[in-house]
Amino acid sequence: MRIEISGQTFQSDFVKKVAEISGESVLSCNQCGKCSAGCPMAFAMDWLPNQIIRLVQLGIEEDIAKSKTPWICASCLTCSVRCPRGVDLGRLMEAVRLLTLRRNIDYVAAAKIPPDALGEMPQIALVGGFRKHTA
Numbered sequence: 564m565r566i567e568i569s570g571q572t573f574q575s576d577f578v579k580k581v582a583e584i585s586g587e588s589v590l591s592c593n594q595c596g597k598c599s600a601g602c603p604m605a606f607a608m609d610w611l612p613n614q615i616i617r618l619v620q621l622g623i624e625e626d627i628a629k630s631k632t633p634w635i636c637a638s639c640l641t642c643s644v645r646c647p648r649g650v651d652l653g654r655l656m657e658a659v660r661l662l663t664l665r666r667n668i669d670y671v672a673a674a675k676i677p678p679d680a681l682g683e684m685p686q687i688a689l690v691g692g693f694r695k696h697t698a
């Protein structure tokens with residue numbers, strides 16, 4: 564994929580929205596990778612946490628929307644503690660999730676959850692899951 568980078572790339576609406584919602588400076592990240600090295604969920608992610616930040620910096624919204632990484636993120640904040648640049652990646656991930664949900668895409672299809680599983684799941688987990696993963 565060819566990416567054209569200019570001053571406008573770093574000031575795109577998407578970059579501004581992520582910064583506004585998260586309250587974090589997206590451009591502070593220097594891609595050291597410490598967040599990804601310590602992330603306990605990295606094994607299940609398609610893009611590593613530092614790669615998600617790079618996609619945000621470049622305003623590549625489509626790839627972020629398709630990624631499962633923000634939904635795998637457990638919001639454990641290990642990355643936020645480890646970041647030498649003071650970037651709270653947990654907040655950035657939440658901003659990315661919110662912006663993805665605003666695209667009106669459902670990541671959980673209630674109708675496809677087996678009735679047995681529905682009966683066993685804690686109600687609060689279901690409500691929380693639907694809030695987080697459905698538009």
Ligand code: SF4
Nearest residue numbers: 592593595596598646
């Ligand atoms: S630890 Fe911080 S500076 Fe390093 S890649 Fe992650 S977010 Fe960026």
Ligand code: SF4
Nearest residue numbers: 602636637639640642
């Ligand atoms: S908050 Fe998310 S991205 Fe950061 S270390 Fe925890 S699981 Fe990984």
